[in-house]
Amino acid sequence: MPVPLRQNIRIGTHLLRQRVKRTKHYPFIVEIEPLFSCNLSCPGCGKIQHPTDILRQRLSVEDVVGAVEESGTPMVSIAGGEPLLHPDIERMVAELMARKVYVYLCTNAVLLERRIDRFTPSRYFSFVIHIDGLRERHDTAVDREGVFDTAVQAIKLAKERGFRVTTNSTFFNTDSPKTVRDVLDFLNDDLGVDAMMISPAYAYQKAPDQEHFLGVEQTRKLFRDAFEGRRKKWRLNHSPLFLDFLEGKRDFSCTAWGIPSYSVLGWQRPCYLMADGYASSYRELVETTDWDAYGRGKDPRCANCMAHCGYEPTAVMATMGSLRESLRAMVSTH
Numbered sequence: 001m002p003v004p005l006r007q008n009i010r011i012g013t014h015l016l017r018q019r020v021k022r023t024k025h026y027p028f029i030v031e032i033e034p035l036f037s038c039n040l041s042c043p044g045c046g047k048i049q050h051p052t053d054i055l056r057q058r059l060s061v062e063d064v065v066g067a068v069e070e071s072g073t074p075m076v077s078i079a080g081g082e083p084l085l086h087p088d089i090e091r092m093v094a095e096l097m098a099r100k101v102y103v104y105l106c107t108n109a110v111l112l113e114r115r116i117d118r119f120t121p122s123r124y125f126s127f128v129i130h131i132d133g134l135r136e137r138h139d140t141a142v143d144r145e146g147v148f149d150t151a152v153q154a155i156k157l158a159k160e161r162g163f164r165v166t167t168n169s170t171f172f173n174t175d176s177p178k179t180v181r182d183v184l185d186f187l188n189d190d191l192g193v194d195a196m197m198i199s200p201a202y203a204y205q206k207a208p209d210q211e212h213f214l215g216v217e218q219t220r221k222l223f224r225d226a227f228e229g230r231r232k233k234w235r236l237n238h239s240p241l242f243l244d245f246l247e248g249k250r251d252f253s254c255t256a257w258g259i260p261s262y263s264v265l266g267w268q269r270p271c272y273l274m275a276d277g278y279a280s281s282y283r284e285l286v287e288t289t290d291w292d293a294y295g296r297g298k299d300p301r302c303a304n305c306m307a308h309c310g311y312e313p314t315a316v317m318a319t320m321g322s323l324r325e326s327l328r329a330m331v332s333t334h
Contacts, residue, residue: 003195003237004123007075007102014074015320025257025286027073028313029104031272033263034059034092035081039110040142044172044201044213047081057264061092067262068101071282075102077128077259079272084111090118097124104128106168109154110147116154121162126194128166129155133175133183141170155191166237168197171222173214180226188234195237198223200246202273202307215304216296220248238308240328241315246306250315254295254302258313260285270294271309274301 011028018026036047037055048055068076076096083089084107096103105119106128119125129151132141138148158165167187171180180198187193200219214222223246231243244250260282261272267285269276274294279285295310296302302310319325 006123010074010102012320015316019320025291027071027260028258028316029075029077030068030071030073031259031261031309032059032064032067032076032078033080033261033272034064034078034083034086034089035264037085038080038082038108039085040082040108040144040147042142044141044170054264058086059262059264061088061095064092064262065095065099067267067282068096069099071260071262073101075104077104077106079106082108082111084115090115093119093125097122100124102126104166106130108142108147109151112154113150113157116157116161116163119163121164123164126164126166127158128168128197129158130169131167131183131187132170133179134186137175137179137183141172152191155193159192165193166195166197167193168199170199170201171214172201173218175222177222177225177228180222181230184226184230184234184236193235195235197237197308198246199308200306202305213304214306216306217248219246219304219306223247238312239315239319241319241325242308242312245311245315250318252311252314252318254298254305254310255313255317256294256310257286257289257291258316259309261309271307273305273307273309 015028035058036050038048041048078092083105086092093103093105101124103125105125107130109129112127131148131151132138135148138151139145155165169183184196187196200214200222202213227243227247236243241250245252256270259271261268266278266280267282268278269285269289270291279288293299294302296305319329
């Protein structure tokens with residue numbers, strides 16, 4: 001089961017509560033970036049292109065706990081940068097789990113073997129390890145040889161230690177249906193990870209490599225061909241409607257407020273992929289951002305975006321509004 005039943009119930013209850021209260025904007029999950037510095041220089045990432053003075057900044061544990069409590073989110077994704085470089089990352093995770101917040105810690109796994117003893121397995125915690133292809137493709141994506149093997153060993157170690165392990169794979173226009181299937185088969189069958197997340201590469205404006213991002217039609221064809229006859233066998237950590245969206249079977253508008261991002265610069269408008277200014281509080285973010293201005297067909301920067309952060313919340317809301325889709329989602333998680 002990609003997401004444990006208890007976690008599904010918790011998140012579903014949170015979303016239903018917001019609907020009953022008629023809350024206009026609320027978080028499905030909050031993206032926390034406690035630092036932007038990293039031990040890799042991936043050509044498709046724009047985060048490490050910040051000036052040196054910003055790369056040296058860190059959110060404190062108190063900053064993160066305060067932001068999570070203000071937003072009311074039941075779940076966070078800690079990203080970056082590389083979170084394992086943060087000197088207080090294990091205390092940050094522990095404080096959030098103590099508040100019964102589900103924590104997904106995203107890492108490239110280069111430091112995981114050396115840091116794993118700082119963490120304790122819990123139903124509230126999962127490592128999310130980036131795997132962007134099999135050995136050659138992944139090492140090219142992160143611009144360093146040997147990282148794939150390090151990440152695979154880290155996954156095996158984490159599983160042996162009793163941790164829940166999710167993977168996150170980003171695909172580019174250099175991928176084919178075969179490369180997508182190959183890595184998902186490997187993660188699902190050979191490594192036995194608990195769940196897998198996938199995403200078409202979004203064109204970060206600051207990313208060094210601007211040639212290999214996917215367009216909308218390229219994305220739809222890639223996933224439609226890759227998923228053919230195989231989608232149900234993989235433990236994909238996405239709603240069925242979002243996967244339909246990636247295949248081009250459904251289209252949705254962007255719900256940028258569904259997965260807000262908090263970093264050393266504040267609450268980022270409108271999402272972690274774009275930076276149209278920052279708010280000092282969650283309340284300021286939701287009340288002063290023109291959410292209707294973003295998404296494909298509205299902002300030209302969004303023209304090729306089919307990212308999880310904007311479209312999975314829309315798919316989840318569509319699922320909740322349909323008995324048929326709700327039953328379909330329940331079946332897909334068992």
